[in-house]
Amino acid sequence: MNPFRFFGARANSAPQARERLQLLLSHERALDGRSDLVVILREEILKVIAKHVSIDRDKVRVRMGKHDTLSTLEVDLEIRAPTSSLTALAS
Amino acid sequence: MAQVLVVTSGKGGVGKTTSTAALGAALAQEGQTVVVVDFDVGLRNLDLVLGAERRVVYDMINVIQGQANLNQALIRDKRVETLYLLPASQTRDKDALTDDGVARIIAELRERFDWVICDSPAGIERGATLAMRHADIAVIVTNPEVSSVRDSDRIIGMLDSKTEKAERGEWMDKFLLLTRYDHARAQRGDMLKTEDVLDILSIPLLGIIPESQDVLRASNVGSPVTINNPSSAPAKAYAEAARRLLGDTMAVTVPREKKNLFGMLFGRRAA
Numbered sequence: 578m579n580p581f582r583f584f585g586a587r588a589n590s591a592p593q594a595r596e597r598l599q600l601l602l603s604h605e606r607a608l609d610g611r612s613d614l615v616v617i618l619r620e621e622i623l624k625v626i627a628k629h630v631s632i633d634r635d636k637v638r639v640r641m642g643k644h645d646t647l648s649t650l651e652v653d654l655e656i657r658a659p660t661s662s663l664t665a666l667a668s
Numbered sequence: 669m670a671q672v673l674v675v676t677s678g679k680g681g682v683g684k685t686t687s688t689a690a691l692g693a694a695l696a697q698e699g700q701t702v703v704v705v706d707f708d709v710g711l712r713n714l715d716l717v718l719g720a721e722r723r724v725v726y727d728m729i730n731v732i733q734g735q736a737n738l739n740q741a742l743i744r745d746k747r748v749e750t751l752y753l754l755p756a757s758q759t760r761d762k763d764a765l766t767d768d769g770v771a772r773i774i775a776e777l778r779e780r781f782d783w784v785i786c787d788s789p790a791g792i793e794r795g796a797t798l799a800m801r802h803a804d805i806a807v808i809v810t811n812p813e814v815s816s817v818r819d820s821d822r823i824i825g826m827l828d829s830k831t832e833k834a835e836r837g838e839w840m841d842k843f844l845l846l847t848r849y850d851h852a853r854a855q856r857g858d859m860l861k862t863e864d865v866l867d868i869l870s871i872p873l874l875g876i877i878p879e880s881q882d883v884l885r886a887s888n889v890g891s892p893v894t895i896n897n898p899s900s901a902p903a904k905a906y907a908e909a910a911r912r913l914l915g916d917t918m919a920v921t922v923p924r925e926k927k928n929l930f931g932m933l934f935g936r937r938a939a
Contacts, residue, residue: 589857594814595864602821602868609825 599640615641622652631657670778673785673913674803675845676827678819680790682811683847686883686893687906688787689717691807693892694910696751700782703742705773706756707799708789709765715755718745719890729757732769738776747895752781765798774802792826800831805841805913807874811848812860820844820869843874845909850879851922862922875909877902878923 599615607616619639626632636655641648675688685708692704705728706714715721720743726736731754738754745751754777757764777784788799800806806827810820824842833840846862853859866873877883882900886893894903894910901923908918 591854591857591860591864594860595868598814598817598868601818605818605821606825609822611825611828 596640600638615639618650626654633657670781671783671913672774672778672802672804673783674788674800674806674827675785675809676788676796676800676806676823677790677809677816678792678796678823679811679816682809682816683877683883684790684809685713685717685787686887687807687809687845687847687877688714688785689892690886690894690903690906691910691913692783692785693745693748693751694894694907695783695785695913696745696748697894697907698910698914699750700914701750701752701780702783702785703752703754703777703781704785704787705754705777705799706787707765707795708787709756709762709795710758711789712756712758714787715743715753716890717887718753718892720745720753720755721890724755727755727757728773729764729769731773732764732766738773747891762794765795767798767801770798771802792822796823797826797830800827802832803827803840804833805843807843807845808869808871809845809847810865810869812846812850812854812862812865814860817860817865817868824869824871842871843912844869844871845874845877847877848879849876849922851924873920874912875905875920876922877905877909 603615603619619637622639623632623634623637632654638651638653640651640653642651675684675691677684688704692702696702704714704718706712708714709729712727715724723743726741728741730736731738731741741754743753743755745753754773774784786799786803789795808820808823810816827840827842828834831840844866846865849862850859854861862873862876878901880900880902882897883893883902886896889896893900894906897903898907905923908916908920911918912920
């Protein structure tokens with residue numbers, strides 16, 4: 578058990594709830610045939626990037642943020658290390 | 669012109685029936701003629717929340733099957749005279765609720781009332797789809813909690829595809845009613861905030877109903893909270909939501925319960 582928890586150093590859970598929901602719903606909406614802007618953007622951005630570098634599709638996060646005067650699109654992805662260095666690490 | 673409004677949510681236990689009763693009563697208190705219709709066949713509860721459980725003689729299925737007419741089945745509220753209830757059947761087979769029968773009843777109610785408010789059962793089965801089928805507008809009752817938000821999203825998808833309005837290619841107005849909201853918890857970051865839920869579901873906000881003992885007390889005594897304790901925070905929130913349905917454009921505020929002296933001194937609880 579983390580002793581610091583006792584003193585209220587616990588991370589808030591609401592941001593996690595929000596992120597999990599956003600991710601889940603963008604998938605479920607796509608299954609329902611509902612067009613979801615984030616899903617469309619995600620697919621198209623991935624297509625363009627995958628042309629040039631190797632990416633792990635599970636490690637891609639696309640988020641839309643709304644603020645008072647502007648909206649933001651945040652794309653967070655991991656680029657795979659070249660295969661040669663991966664084998665080097667494994668050995 | 670009559671408006672048919674469905675109160676729906678997908679998930680159970682979020683406050684559909686309570687909200688149907690409170691919104692119906694609040695609209696009637698504004699002078700509108702209102703009928704609240706219980707679609708939860710086999711598990712009716714709107715009668716109980718309205719305190720009319722001992723006055724039910726005929727129900728919607730009796731009317732559909734021709735054993736009674738609408739006038740015999742409608743129950744007039746004893747406190748607000750423009751509020752009526754059409755109860756669901758408690759015992760009969762769910763299939764007795766036919767598409768044609770429901771269509772006929774809704775059409776007849778449209779002629780007689782300003783507002784026809786359909787209380788949907790939980791889930792996405794037949795009862796829920798029938799309750800939304802003829803709606804002009806929808807109120808989606810959601811708790812600031814992941815499972816409730818997810819189910820609401822699913823229901824929004826159904827409202828946009830399985831209703832008569834959607835099939836005619838028309839736009840269905842959908843509003844979010846956030847219930848059981850605990851301002852203090854949201855501020856502490858332990859509960860989804862209103863903005864989070866609005867952002868995720870992207871529908872306009874009709875009102876925020878605070879978590880409150882007054883809501884439970886009202887259903888305990890069988891009286892909608894807007895009648896039972898009109899000055900309480902949830903009653904004010906419902907009354908404002910009803911005024912927004914009537915076209916009032918006042919801003920939505922986060923209703924807070926007044927802290928008593930004890931609550932002020934010792935914090936936390938009152939929220």
